[in-house]
Amino acid sequence: MATKDSLRSRAARMGEEMRETGKLVLRAPALVRTAECAMHFLLGALLSGAEIFGGYAPFGLGLVAASGAGADGLFALLGACFGYFSFQGFLDGLRYSASAILIYSVAFAFYGGRLSRRGWFAPLAAALVDAVTGAVYLSDTHWYPSDVIFFSTEVLLVAASAYFCRIAFSPWKAAREEEPLTVRQTISLLLLGGTVLMTLSKVTILDSVSLGRAAAALAVLLCASAGGMGAGAAVGVAAGVGMDLSSEGVPFYAMAYALAGVMSGAFHRQGRMAVAMAYVLSNALAVLWSWDNGLHLSLLYEVFVASVLFLLTPKSVLRRIQALLVRETRQDTKARAMAYARRRLEETAQAFRDLHSALRPVCAGGRNDNDTAVIFDRAASRVCRTCSLQIVCWQRDYVSTYNALNDALPAMLERGHGEGEDFPGYFSDRCQKFPQFLAAANEELSALFTRRQYQSRIKDNRGEVCRQYGALAAALGAAAAELSAELAPDPGRERRLRQHLTAQGLECDCAVFYDERGRLRVEADGPGAGQLRKPEEVHRLSGLLSVPLRPLEEEGRRDRAVLVQLEPYQAVAGVAARKKEGETVSGDTGAWFKGEDGKVYVLLCDGMGSGPDANRESGEVVDLLEKFLRAGVSPEEALRTLSGALSLKGEETGSFTTIDLLALDLFTGSAAVYKFGAAPTYVKKGATVTRVTGASLPAGLAPGGTALPDVSRFQLSPGDCVLMVTDGVAGSGGDVWLRERLRSFDGSSPKEIARILIDESSRRGGGEDDRTALLLRLDKRSK
Structure with a gap:
C-alpha cells in the first residue's frame, strides 16, 4: 500500500505541474528512476532466456524476487514475462510467468513488514513458489531421476539468483555515493553478467559466431591479462561452465576457457600481443583435442573476435579491471607501515635532540646579577647622590672608600646583614649619612640573596626542562630502535599452528616469532582469534608448540589474540595496610x-x-609511574622524569612523595630496588635477612636535574622473599623486631606475615602514621 500511495502522489504532483505549466517536466530523479525501471525490464527479459539442462530457466524468477514489490519489481516482472513467452514458447512460458506473478504477489503482500526485510525471505519465497508451480506443472509427466535432479537444481538456483541479484543491486539501491565494491558485491555482479551471457550465447551472427560466447571469451582474456593465471583460470572455469550449461553439451567450454585463461595469464607481464597469442593458440589446441567429439570451429572465430576487441580495449578499462581483481594487502604492507612509523619516530627524536642541544647553553646560565660589588654601588646611588661629600668620598679619596667597603663586605656576607662596627672608623666617622647608607646596603644585600635564590631555582627549572627534552628524545629513539629490531620467525611452529587452526575451523592470520629478547610470541588476527585466549586452548597450544604460553589481555580487541612465552617463575604477593588513627x-x-x-x-x-x-x-605518582613502565621506559629514566616533574610541582604545593620500586624478572630471578627517600627494603634469602637502604631525598624535594634514585641489584632464587614497607611500620624504635619476624617467616602465607607486621607495629605505638607492608615471594612455576 505504501508503494501504491507513493505512485499516486507522484502522479498527482506531475498532473498538477502539467496543469500549471502546460507541459510535462521530468526532473533528474524521475529520469534516474525511469532508467532503473527500464534496466530491470531489460534484465528480466534477458535472464529469462538463460536456460540450463535444455529448458530450465530459473534466473528470471530470481531477478523478480530480488527486485521487490516496488516499481523495479513490476518492470522486472513485465520483462520476465516477455522473455519467458519469447524464449520458452506459450506452454513453458506460461508456467514461468505464473511463478513470476506469484513471487511478485508474495513480495507485494508482505511489503513493508518486518519479515520482508530479512535477507532470506525473498530467496526462500521464490524457491517455494517455483517448487509448487513446477511440481503442479510437471505432475502430468513421468518423474524420471534426471527430471528430479534438474528440477531440484532449478529450485536451488532460483533462491541463489534471488540472493545474489539482491546483493548486485545494493550499491545503487542503498546509496549512490562512490564507494568501493565489497567482495560479495563484485561476485554478485559477475554472476549476474554471466547469466546475461548465457542468454546472449543464443544470439549468433554469420550462422556460427555466438555473441555471448565471444563476450565470455573477451571477459576471460581481460581478466587473465589484468589478474594473471589465477584470475584467468577462475573466470575461465566460471564462463565455460555457463556456456556448457546453456548449450547442453559436454564440458568443452569449461576446459577450453580455463586452459586459455591459465596460459594467457602466464604471459600477462609480457604485453597484450603475447597474451592474445597465448589465448588464441590455447583455444586452438582445445579444438584439436576435441576432434573425436566434433570440431568446435566456431570457438576459433569467437576467440579471434575477442582477441581483436582485447587489443583495441583502452588502457583505462584494463586498469579498472585490474583494480577489481587486485589481491588483498600483501604481507610486506605491515613491514612498510612499521618502516614508516620508525622513520617518523627517528625524525621526531632527532628534532628533540636538536632542541635539547640548542637549549643547553641557555639552560646552563643567564645574566650575572649576583656580583657583591653591586651592593655598595646601588646603596651609594640611593644615599650618596645628594651628599655634599660625594666628591670627596668617591673621587678624591676613592681608594680609601673602596678599601673600607671591601673590609666590611666579608662580615656582612657571613652574618647576612651589616653592622656599624664592620666598617673602619675613618669611613663611618666621616660619612654624614652613615645610618642611611648602612640601611640601604642591608636592603641591597637582602635583594642579592633573593636574586641568587631565584636564579638558582630558575636555573634548576631550565635544566630540568632541557633534560626532559633529552629524555623524550631518548625514549623516541629507543622506540624507533625497537621497531627496527629484527624479529626471528619460527616457520616450523607457525606451520603447526596454521594446521591446528584449520583443523579447529578458526579463520585467523597468525605469526610465530621470537622477540628482541629471544622469547616466543604468537599473534593471531581474525574472527576466531578470541578462542585462543581461553585457558583450555592456551594449554593446548602450549603443548602443540612445545613452549608454555600465556595470553596478553588487550582491551577492546575480540578479533586479536597475543600469546607470549610463560615465565619459569611466579611471584606470590601479600599486602596489609592501616591508616593513621583519626584519618579517613x-x-x-x-x-x-x-x-x-x-x-x-x-x-x-x-x-x-x-x-x-x-x-x-x-596515588598520582603510582599511576604515572605505572604508565611509564608499561610503555617500556626504563625504571631509572621513568623515576628521574617523574622526580623532575614533582620538583616543578613542589614549588607551588610544597609537597613531596617517597617512591619505592621493585623490578623482578620472572625469567631470570634478577631483581632491582629503586628508592627516592623510601623506608628500607628487606630481602630474605634462606635464614638471612638483608637490609636495603638509600640516601636520596623524596621525589619533589631535590632539584630534578640532580635527583637520582638509589639502586640496589640482587639475585633471587625460588623461596626468597622481598619485604617493602613505609616508614610508619618500623617507626622510630628501630627495625630489629621486624627483621626477626621476617627471619622466622616460613614462606607459607605472604599475606599473613604482612598482617602480623602491621599488627605488631600498632602494638609498638605506630598508630601515628600510615602503615603499609607488602611481601613478595618468588616461586618456581609448576608444570
Whole structure:
C-alpha cells in the first residue's frame, strides 16, 4: 500500500505541474528512476532466456524476487514475462510467468513488514513458489531421476539468483555515493553478467559466431591479462561452465576457457600481443583435442573476435579491471607501515635532540646579577647622590672608600646583614649619612640573596626542562630502535599452528616469532582469534608448540589474540595496610603488575603527611609511574622524569612523595630496588635477612636535574622473599623486631606475615602514621 500511495502522489504532483505549466517536466530523479525501471525490464527479459539442462530457466524468477514489490519489481516482472513467452514458447512460458506473478504477489503482500526485510525471505519465497508451480506443472509427466535432479537444481538456483541479484543491486539501491565494491558485491555482479551471457550465447551472427560466447571469451582474456593465471583460470572455469550449461553439451567450454585463461595469464607481464597469442593458440589446441567429439570451429572465430576487441580495449578499462581483481594487502604492507612509523619516530627524536642541544647553553646560565660589588654601588646611588661629600668620598679619596667597603663586605656576607662596627672608623666617622647608607646596603644585600635564590631555582627549572627534552628524545629513539629490531620467525611452529587452526575451523592470520629478547610470541588476527585466549586452548597450544604460553589481555580487541612465552617463575604477593588513627584514608599507595617482558613491578609510595591530600599525591605518582613502565621506559629514566616533574610541582604545593620500586624478572630471578627517600627494603634469602637502604631525598624535594634514585641489584632464587614497607611500620624504635619476624617467616602465607607486621607495629605505638607492608615471594612455576 505504501508503494501504491507513493505512485499516486507522484502522479498527482506531475498532473498538477502539467496543469500549471502546460507541459510535462521530468526532473533528474524521475529520469534516474525511469532508467532503473527500464534496466530491470531489460534484465528480466534477458535472464529469462538463460536456460540450463535444455529448458530450465530459473534466473528470471530470481531477478523478480530480488527486485521487490516496488516499481523495479513490476518492470522486472513485465520483462520476465516477455522473455519467458519469447524464449520458452506459450506452454513453458506460461508456467514461468505464473511463478513470476506469484513471487511478485508474495513480495507485494508482505511489503513493508518486518519479515520482508530479512535477507532470506525473498530467496526462500521464490524457491517455494517455483517448487509448487513446477511440481503442479510437471505432475502430468513421468518423474524420471534426471527430471528430479534438474528440477531440484532449478529450485536451488532460483533462491541463489534471488540472493545474489539482491546483493548486485545494493550499491545503487542503498546509496549512490562512490564507494568501493565489497567482495560479495563484485561476485554478485559477475554472476549476474554471466547469466546475461548465457542468454546472449543464443544470439549468433554469420550462422556460427555466438555473441555471448565471444563476450565470455573477451571477459576471460581481460581478466587473465589484468589478474594473471589465477584470475584467468577462475573466470575461465566460471564462463565455460555457463556456456556448457546453456548449450547442453559436454564440458568443452569449461576446459577450453580455463586452459586459455591459465596460459594467457602466464604471459600477462609480457604485453597484450603475447597474451592474445597465448589465448588464441590455447583455444586452438582445445579444438584439436576435441576432434573425436566434433570440431568446435566456431570457438576459433569467437576467440579471434575477442582477441581483436582485447587489443583495441583502452588502457583505462584494463586498469579498472585490474583494480577489481587486485589481491588483498600483501604481507610486506605491515613491514612498510612499521618502516614508516620508525622513520617518523627517528625524525621526531632527532628534532628533540636538536632542541635539547640548542637549549643547553641557555639552560646552563643567564645574566650575572649576583656580583657583591653591586651592593655598595646601588646603596651609594640611593644615599650618596645628594651628599655634599660625594666628591670627596668617591673621587678624591676613592681608594680609601673602596678599601673600607671591601673590609666590611666579608662580615656582612657571613652574618647576612651589616653592622656599624664592620666598617673602619675613618669611613663611618666621616660619612654624614652613615645610618642611611648602612640601611640601604642591608636592603641591597637582602635583594642579592633573593636574586641568587631565584636564579638558582630558575636555573634548576631550565635544566630540568632541557633534560626532559633529552629524555623524550631518548625514549623516541629507543622506540624507533625497537621497531627496527629484527624479529626471528619460527616457520616450523607457525606451520603447526596454521594446521591446528584449520583443523579447529578458526579463520585467523597468525605469526610465530621470537622477540628482541629471544622469547616466543604468537599473534593471531581474525574472527576466531578470541578462542585462543581461553585457558583450555592456551594449554593446548602450549603443548602443540612445545613452549608454555600465556595470553596478553588487550582491551577492546575480540578479533586479536597475543600469546607470549610463560615465565619459569611466579611471584606470590601479600599486602596489609592501616591508616593513621583519626584519618579517613591512608596516604600510602601501592600497586603491582606484570609487563609484556615478563617483569613484575611493585610500587609503594608514601605521600607527605596523612589523609586525602597525601593519598592523592601518592596515588598520582603510582599511576604515572605505572604508565611509564608499561610503555617500556626504563625504571631509572621513568623515576628521574617523574622526580623532575614533582620538583616543578613542589614549588607551588610544597609537597613531596617517597617512591619505592621493585623490578623482578620472572625469567631470570634478577631483581632491582629503586628508592627516592623510601623506608628500607628487606630481602630474605634462606635464614638471612638483608637490609636495603638509600640516601636520596623524596621525589619533589631535590632539584630534578640532580635527583637520582638509589639502586640496589640482587639475585633471587625460588623461596626468597622481598619485604617493602613505609616508614610508619618500623617507626622510630628501630627495625630489629621486624627483621626477626621476617627471619622466622616460613614462606607459607605472604599475606599473613604482612598482617602480623602491621599488627605488631600498632602494638609498638605506630598508630601515628600510615602503615603499609607488602611481601613478595618468588616461586618456581609448576608444570
